[in-house]
Amino acid sequence: MVLRSMRTATIALLSVAGFTALPAVAQQAAAGTKVTQFMGLEGVKPKAGGTLTLDGGNLQFTSSKGKASVPLHSVEDVVTGNDSQRVFRGTFGTLTMFAPYGSGRFLSLFRAKLDTLTIQYRDSDGALHGAIFTMAVGKADPLKKEMLAQGAHTSIPVEEDAGGAKPDAAKEKKP
């Protein structure tokens, strides 16, 4: 009797969780990924914050300052990576450099990790463009997979790329 009621309760709980979780996932996909467009997109200022969405075979960047769309079939390469940036940056970050007793240097130790997504694409004239986006950790690889599924191309397969930074490869080769 107890087992039966427990099983019923578990099923009820799972179904409630399922119903609440599904719209949340759908909402996340529809809402897109919050990114910073570091550089490269035509018509958008560098370091503009916005949302990256995949809609109708296009990669769309939307921000308050501008909008850009790139057809995914024209994307020749998608590469993910990782980097870090200062927690205290911008004007405040610069001012902290002049803080007394080396406290500015201490504050520069605080860094936030982030993912990078780099794309190469061609416009209708065949001209090659590149764009760099930064986003929260763990967001780049799912976005890349989704882009590849919708027609983008890559020179580095997802499994290899998921390894993140290749510090050994990045260093200069000694003769």
Add this chain to the structure above:
Amino acid sequence: MKRVLYVFAAAILLLGAQYKLTEVRAQSAAPPLAMKASAIQVVMIQSDEIKLPAEFQISLYENLIEQLKKQGGFQHVYRDGDHAADSEADLVVLHSTVRGFKKGSEMARNVTTVAGKTSIDIHCQFNDKAGKNVLEKDLNGKVRFFGGNLRATLDFAKKAAKLAHDNFVARPTT
């Protein structure tokens, strides 16, 4: 006797000034044009020998185009593969190959001031439309103190744009 000495000293001073003036003029005179071009095409940065992260490659390319436009002098700055460049009569094509790359650390730069330098060495080759080499030079980009690692690409782009401007943009005759 005193007057002779004064005249002699004045003559030496004048000669010295003349020599210095000639030297300064020679230094400030613009280098001879390698070739006059009204348009330039930037080919994507190549890094066959050195493994360069994708964001550095794109940043080099985009900054180069941006700086060439900013520097002025060229009527058109074409990207890699742009079909519109085919119709240009006096086009110069810039090929850039990465010869060295050392990724530093922004944190190390901020904390120590002396360590963590990022530097990129790039061989720039300017070809005419027929593919003949008209100018080549090694340039580098670096970031020593402030800014992220990608700032080294901006440093390179400024130098390359200046090189192109000095050697291929027709100067107004005075």
